[in-house]
Amino acid sequence: MLTFAHSSYFHDLLESFSSGVVICNIRGLVYAANAAASHLLGYTPAQLADPAQSAGIIARADAPRAVARFLAAPLKHGRKPDPLAIAYAHPDGRMRRFRLSGSLLLENGKIFGILIEITDVTEIYRLHERERSMLLGIHAAQQERIESLSRFSLAVAHQIRNPLMVIGGFTGRLLRGKADNDPEAETLAMILGGAKRLEAVVRAVSEYARRRELAPAMCDPADLAARAMEAASQRTGLAARLILGPPVGLLRADAAFLSEILTELLANALESMAAAGSVPPDGAVSVAFARQGAAAHVTVTDTGPGPDATALAFAFDPFFTTKAVGVGMGLPIARRRAEDMGGRLDLGRGASGGGTARLVLPGEPPAETAPNHPLPTILP
Template identity: 30%
Template sequence: MASFNSIIVENIIESIDVGLMVISDEGKIIFLNSAACGILNLDIKKHLGFGWGELFITDATSNAEFNQVILDVISEQKAGLKHIVPYTTKDSECPKKLSITSSYLTENNKIVGLVFLFEDVTEMHNAQEREKKILSRNAELQKERIEGLDSLSQAVAHQVLNPTTVIGGMTNLLSRKLPQADPLQRELEIISEEAMKLEGLVAAVKTYSNIPKPYPVEVSTVELFEQALNNANLILDRIGERIEMKLNCAVERITVGKKLFEAAIVELLLNASNFTPEKITDVQVEIEKIKQTIQIKMIDHGMGIESHVMSHVLDPFFSTKAKGVGMGLSRVKKIVFEHQGILNIESEGSGQGTTVTIELPCPDADCCLANNQH
């Protein structure tokens, strides 16, 4: 029966694609499976019984990190840890990436050997590196696009402001010189109104291009959102409207540029009110930590966004309002981007409400990862 059990164990060990190597307390390799031979480029018949040092430590630089892991386990008893290290075989110039996990082989509470598990994670590592490069490049492109838009905005604001001011001023001057009953008064009034629209557009563009870099500080999350709600309602009081916010906050403190981020929340609250027919707008806010991210969801039950419009809502100068400039959500997007965050807007369609999601990197990523295993 014992022989049969050993056959089962031997077959299972040989069938797995994780390399297994056992080193005796004398430093000799006493077990290798086929996967370990393939990963480490060893020959089980040739290398079984070798001292691991004479096999792997051939000079001071070859596979130094790999050798250091084994040395640490032997000399400092650093078993049970997982390491990712490069490993170069003699017949290859390109190093692999190996995952090494170690433990002790014991008998009667005495350490009689060391067990090492090896896994070739080269493809996974390369895929992660490619993804990092793509994300980094996308971030660079986004930054270049925003900087380009800033330059364009400043140029447009500068070139348009002066003639717009002149048009408005001259129109008002002509209007005062003509009798009130003159038929041209109506045409001058239209010109004046359109000049004022241009001035509003220029002001919005200047505000966008002058958004400063945030200086993040740690603030109370609840207080920040309550202050944003208060500021939004001060604006809405002038037209007899109001926002009621239900806040579910699982993040006590948040690190942001306080005034800047607060302005973004105010803009989102006002946007929710603008697209809610009722005088009172209900907005639900959910804030929680998910892994290494602080997620903020703002949900309204207003008019929603139709699918053909959704892809344009964050574009500068896009607006579905007759008197809108279309820079509000663009400002929010830029503020979130300056906080290294992501802004996403979703809606099931007309009449289905809108969900705005902001994802911010947690300033204490290790803490988030340890305490929020979602």
């Protein structure tokens, strides 16, 4: 093999490779390298073959130990090394990006060396960095636009709220001075109802646009769900059984945000089940909790008819509602709060009908875990 390695055919073969090629012997020393490898690494073939310089060349990589393991895989462990991506400080002062791949050199079934192919992927990395910078710039511009729209929405809501209070206040005052059979009473009641509806829209827009600082703390999601059910029932005037799944212990989350999300989801479930006018006697809403690593999963399901395809497509669009009288901002606000917490909120149909809302929140491992109970807790 050594005779072949010193032949002109062998060197012509090495030079035919467009990528850099370095051949090491069983001791990890370089005994052959092509011009492409010399150019990529910034050392002459003689310097690459000098044992005194090998450690310094390897040290130019951002992960010298990974390179050492790459070389040790075939030479010490007799297996082909996995491809390795490294950053390399070239002697000319520039940083290069290389991809190393290795092939075993065998003679009579024994490994006598390793062929290392060096591919320059610097431009690919630079392209990715430029693309990443561009995307970050676009994201920053979008965030600035969102913040500007939020500030504009709050300013408009404030300007509308002031004259609206005057309209509603004086209309109510005039209405209180009218007898029930007064023909103007009905007109004033319609004006007052419109003012109240517009006030609800302004309040919802302000709540949607307002950004609050997170205040994460350890909280009991089951307790928050029970409280949210009470709030949803008071707001909608509807009631149903609440079925809580087995507890998962305490979660680190913003309790106010999580409670707000659960209230909106439970109110939506109650109103869905009462599509025919009232909640059926056997109507129930289930709230299940689960963990996947540090993430917390909350699933809210109901026994109603479930949303249709149109409702699912536009459920989180501001002002979309299937109710005769409604603002249509509950679910958009709930999703906004979930995103503010770094999570996501989705809505769908259950496998056996009914609506299903899935909330996923990132988090930390639980400080303490409550014992698992085989049976769920049912609250009237």
